[in-house]
Amino acid sequence: MFCHPEERSDEGSSRRLLAGGQIPRFARDDSRALFLSAVSFGHRNREEERAMSQKQSYHMTPEEFRRHGHAVVDWIADYHRRIESFPVLSRVAPGEIRAILPASPPEHGEPFETMLSDVENLLPGITHWQSPNFFAYFPSNASFPSMLGELLSAGLGVQGMLWATSPACTELETHVLDWLGKMLGLPEKFQSASSGGGVIQDTASSSALCALLAARERSTGGKSNEQGCDGRLTAYTSTQAHSSIEKAIRVAGLGVANLRSIEVNADFAMRPEALARNISEDRRAGKTPCFVTATVGTTSSGAIDPLREIGRICREEGIWLHVDAAMMGTAALCPELRWIQEGLEAADSYCFNPHKWMFTNFDCDCFYVSDRAALIRALSVLPEYLRNRATESGAVIDYRDWQIPLGRRFRALKLWFVVRHYGIEGLRHHVRRHVELAQRFARWIEESQRFELAAPASLNLVCFRHTSGDSANERLLEKLNSGGRIYLTHTKLDGRYTLRFCVGQAQTEEQHVEEAWKRIREAAETVS
Numbered sequence: 122m123f124c125h126p127e128e129r130s131d132e133g134s135s136r137r138l139l140a141g142g143q144i145p146r147f148a149r150d151d152s153r154a155l156f157l158s159a160v161s162f163g164h165r166n167r168e169e170e171r172a173m174s175q176k177q178s179y180h181m182t183p184e185e186f187r188r189h190g191h192a193v194v195d196w197i198a199d200y201h202r203r204i205e206s207f208p209v210l211s212r213v214a215p216g217e218i219r220a221i222l223p224a225s226p227p228e229h230g231e232p233f234e235t236m237l238s239d240v241e242n243l244l245p246g247i248t249h250w251q252s253p254n255f256f257a258y259f260p261s262n263a264s265f266p267s268m269l270g271e272l273l274s275a276g277l278g279v280q281g282m283l284w285a286t287s288p289a290c291t292e293l294e295t296h297v298l299d300w301l302g303k304m305l306g307l308p309e310k311f312q313s314a315s316s317g318g319g320v321i322q323d324t325a326s327s328s329a330l331c332a333l334l335a336a337r338e339r340s341t342g343g344k345s346n347e348q349g350c351d352g353r354l355t356a357y358t359s360t361q362a363h364s365s366i367e368k369a370i371r372v373a374g375l376g377v378a379n380l381r382s383i384e385v386n387a388d389f390a391m392r393p394e395a396l397a398r399n400i401s402e403d404r405r406a407g408k409t410p411c412f413v414t415a416t417v418g419t420t421s422s423g424a425i426d427p428l429r430e431i432g433r434i435c436r437e438e439g440i441w442l443h444v445d446a447a448m449m450g451t452a453a454l455c456p457e458l459r460w461i462q463e464g465l466e467a468a469d470s471y472c473f474n475p476h477k478w479m480f481t482n483f484d485c486d487c488f489y490v491s492d493r494a495a496l497i498r499a500l501s502v503l504p505e506y507l508r509n510r511a512t513e514s515g516a517v518i519d520y521r522d523w524q525i526p527l528g529r530r531f532r533a534l535k536l537w538f539v540v541r542h543y544g545i546e547g548l549r550h551h552v553r554r555h556v557e558l559a560q561r562f563a564r565w566i567e568e569s570q571r572f573e574l575a576a577p578a579s580l581n582l583v584c585f586r587h588t589s590g591d592s593a594n595e596r597l598l599e600k601l602n603s604g605g606r607i608y609l610t611h612t613k614l615d616g617r618y619t620l621r622f623c624v625g626q627a628q629t630e631e632q633h634v635e636e637a638w639k640r641i642r643e644a645a646e647t648v649s
């Protein structure tokens with residue numbers, strides 16, 4: 122039940138009109154809440170309540186679930202239909218959403234209809250990531266087949282920590298990740314039939330951490346797990362790598378002082394000769410280089426590190442190479458874009474996020490290793506209470522040994538649904554479309570007098586700036602985002618304020634990109 126701050130002291134008022142036109146119910150206390158909801162809906166009538174108390178159960182019945190479930194699906198479908206009517210970026214002030222929530226939890230259960238209708242009151246506090254006018258950060262796109270897969274996963278309620286705790290959860294995951302490996306043209310060694318295999322992690326951050334832990338243990342012969350880090354292990358990534366790499370270094374105990382930020386070239390891609398130089402300097406200083414992360418599609422500018430040269434150095438030096446393709450890895454679905462992962466054969470691990478650009482709702486990161494034994498050695502701890510015959514037979518995968526937590530959700534269902542709904546053809550179609558739209562936007566920037574590209578337009582990401590300098594660009598971004606019709610974010614490249622335009626939401630089409638360009642030009646008139 123929601124209560125608007127101004128109305129908290131107003132005993133007589135029971136309704137208010139929100140900016141969006143909805144009339145939410147609210148109540149000062151739970152009895153009033155129950156009264157109002159009974160008046161408004163009458164769904165949980167006295168008979169139902171009596172039946173409930175007689176049953177001594179407060180659970181929703183399967184029939185109630187069926188009815189409410191249909192209402193939720195209807196709500197989601199309607200939300201997506203009207204999504205463009207909301208300001209893309211939420212406009213609420215800090216604390217504004219909490220202020221409309223009741224101070225205490227309800228003593229008595231509330232009708233489902235009330236709960237669902239109260240979701241409307243959260244909408245002002247939602248930034249609409251699924252809007253086709255969302256061009257900020259990176260996409261976190263979703264699709265209806267994925268949402269339905271997620272619902273089924275919740276419905277089955279499986280905890281798939283071991284093969285034995287739900288064989289289908291493990292085997293579907295292995296199978297779908299093998300499919301994806303083939304769909305993306307990943308090296309054979311990442312297939313489960315070889316020495317490696319794939320697993321679904323929550324995020325690319327977790328994949329980087331798992332890769333680093335496996336690298337650390339390989340490099341120290343298991344000593345780090347036994348005795349802790351001795352301060353000699355070093356790791357390498359470019360100045361443009363995602364912050365999750367530094368976080369992994371912290372969590373794994375290497376120490377940030379042992380992370381080298383490797384210089385990049387004019388296109389913001391890692392310079393292999395700088396990597397080689399840092400490694401040899403460290404060796405001379407008695408350090409033990411153990412981990413390199415290369416990025417396929419950096420967050421700031423979409424730069425693609427030269428995997429072939431980096432891989433050659435890692436092989437020569439016996440260093441674990443992890444490739445982070447969080448967003449742009451999806452592009453490899455299209456054979457003509459597979460050049461982004463040339464040289465991947467030398468990698469020990471690889472990850473990309475279907476929860477970014479492959480229509481699979483958060484969370485879903487696919488993590489592949491070429492030597493699963495190295496990962497399992499680093500992460501497996503087997504207490505008595507998890508022992509079982511299947512594990513001891515050695516014939517099954519227990520994914521708990523491939524990740525940090527013990528428990529795991531049945532995420533493969535949504536991925537399976539996405540792949541089967543779209544087919545390879547459908548996924549390629551939409552990825553190509555996004556790339557084509559972003560590249561068209563980049564051409565408009567190039568042709569314009571007022572704007573310039575800040576980096577080569579990389580697949581679906583365009584970094585650009587107004588020629589009038591940093592503060593004009595800051596004002597431009599503020600103006601665009603406060604207008605509510607589109608949402609972009611920024612970065613800094615070469616120390617200069619840069620706007621990022623990333624095309625990747627499921628429903629983004631030509632008209633959205635054209636409209637965005639029109640709005641950008643109009644807003645530019647007022648800031649330069």
Ligand SMILES: Cc1ncc(COP(=O)(O)O)c(C=O)c1O
Pocket residue numbers: 259323324325326327363365416418419420445446447448474486
């Ligand atoms: C290149 C890159 N790596 C890693 C991440 C982190 O992704 P996640 O939220 O899945 O950890 C991002 C997200 O922005 C990214 O762009």
